[in-house]
Amino acid sequence: MSDDQTDYFDRLVDLDALEAFLAAHLGSADVFEVDRHPGGHSNETLFVTWDDRNLVVRRPPPGETADTAHDVIRKYTVLEALQATHVPVPTTVVATEDHDIIGSDFYVMEKREGVVIRDDEPDQFATPTDRTRLGTEMIDTLAAIHTVDYETVGLEEFGRPDGFTQRQVDRWEQQYEWAFEVTAEAREIPAVHELTEWLQANVPSDHPHTLVHGDYKLDNVMFGPAGERNASSNERSSDAREQPPELEAVLDWEMSTIGDPFTDLGWLLSYWPDEDDATTKVGTAGDAEYLLREGYHSRAELVERYEQATGYRFENDRFYRALAYYKLGGIGEMFFRRHLEGNADDDHYPIMEERVPEMARRALQIIDGEG
Incomplete structure (x- = not known):
């Protein structure tokens, strides 16, 4: 990463604090890797490898935000509510409003694999x-x-x-x-x-x-x-x-x-x-x-x-x-x-x-x- 990219990544996540948080909820892991997905749209997306589990962390962009589109806890609420329904959604893991971990609200869900159709059919x-x-x-x-x-x-x-x-x-x-x-x-x-x-x-x-x-x-x-x-x-x-x-x-x-x-x-x-x-x-x-x-x-x-x-x-x-x-x-x-x-x-x-x-x-x- 360039220096600017590194600085921005450091604003998004405190790796030590996130690792401790995940360990408390999922148990310790020998493999812990975090990558930023550049297509996060209104919120930032981080891909996390936790041993053999592939996770996604969603958080607002750094800095002050007033737009309700950045309300990640609200989004987690609907995802959590739909887990046992016929609506297919990613599996939720945990959410927190504790800003002492990575500086904002965030939630964690299981990463799903598949095809997103945009400009043409696969x-x-x-x-x-x-x-x-x-x-x-x-x-x-x-x-x-x-x-x-x-x-x-x-x-x-x-x-x-x-x-x-x-x-x-x-x-x-x-x-x-x-x-x-x-x-x-x-x-x-x-x-x-x-x-x-x-x-x-x-x-x-x-x-x-x-x-x-x-x-x-x-x-x-x-x-x-x-x-x-x-x-x-x-x-x-x-x-x-x-x-x-x-x-x-x-x-x-x-x-x-x-x-x-x-x-x-x-x-x-x-x-x-x-x-x-x-x-x-x-x-x-x-x-x-x-x-x-x-x-x-x-x-x-x-x-x-x-x-x-x-x-x-x-x-x-x-x-x-x-x-x-x-x-x-x-x-x-x-x-x-x-x-x-x-x-x-x-x-x-x-x-x-x-x-x-x-x-x-x-x-x-x-x-x-x-x-």
């Missing part, structure tokens, strides 16, 4: 049969999340489901307003204002109260060989290519709460293209063109299976799909503000000057019944 799942199985796993797991008895598993105080959907619209309207303080000088987006008015006027008055993931999509789940979900890495088949896809674990519970399950479904659908979609790229939504290949579900098929699995009716699909694009556009507009202010060094951010208006127009097309 070779081992590239058959029509496997593609159908992949979509089935995605929607059945979402249904499992939404049918958990959250009170029985101890999550009755995990969120405020009443008024949840209205608060979603209000929150993202405020995010746009914050971004527009700067971005409006570069260009106006009348479609966003029209979309805001429609969403505010059409918030569903009633919805089921369920556990909500908040960011459920393909690159926030891990797939592994079928039939081996609970196997350790050294017990797995040596030829995973022979096994169809099985959803190994749902990851990234940063936005989880008790709320409206249809916001999850609308969000997933915004990332799942259909043959009749407009050809315009819309940034992070609808660009996974491999999902148009033979075998993958259409959005209608995903919805039909979801309704069968949950017993819920997805009656306000235009609202929830438009809301998903509204949220995606809000994220993009905040990115664009940071770009204009010189507070970001990311080639993706300036693209939002055109992409956010495209997302707003796409949402209006959905409202009008197109796609």
Whole structure:
């Protein structure tokens, strides 16, 4: 590591203190190694080898943090609650709020092995049969999340489901307003204002109260060989290519709460293209063109299976799909503000000057019944 990387690593973890903590909970180990995973997103990820056990430590970035996305104890709470349910999640080990150990709250879980799908389908799942199985796993797991008895598993105080959907619209309207303080000088987006008015006027008055993931999509789940979900890495088949896809674990519970399950479904659908979609790229939504290949579900098929699995009716699909694009556009507009202010060094951010208006127009097309 460079000197800067070493300094940052030292800010993340006191190795002696972490070793003592783990020994107290797991027993002593002859092998103790820690590596930082560079793709930790909102929180830092440390991979720990503890003899023959592979562990993951999640902690907030160093320094003061106010964002609820950094609340690792909250995330551990939902993971712990789901251990004995049908929702596949990593196995929890321990969590602590004692900052004397590594300088922050943190939790420890078992490391899971598998495939996270991002830019293209993995070779081992590239058959029509496997593609159908992949979509089935995605929607059945979402249904499992939404049918958990959250009170029985101890999550009755995990969120405020009443008024949840209205608060979603209000929150993202405020995010746009914050971004527009700067971005409006570069260009106006009348479609966003029209979309805001429609969403505010059409918030569903009633919805089921369920556990909500908040960011459920393909690159926030891990797939592994079928039939081996609970196997350790050294017990797995040596030829995973022979096994169809099985959803190994749902990851990234940063936005989880008790709320409206249809916001999850609308969000997933915004990332799942259909043959009749407009050809315009819309940034992070609808660009996974491999999902148009033979075998993958259409959005209608995903919805039909979801309704069968949950017993819920997805009656306000235009609202929830438009809301998903509204949220995606809000994220993009905040990115664009940071770009204009010189507070970001990311080639993706300036693209939002055109992409956010495209997302707003796409949402209006959905409202009008197109796609």
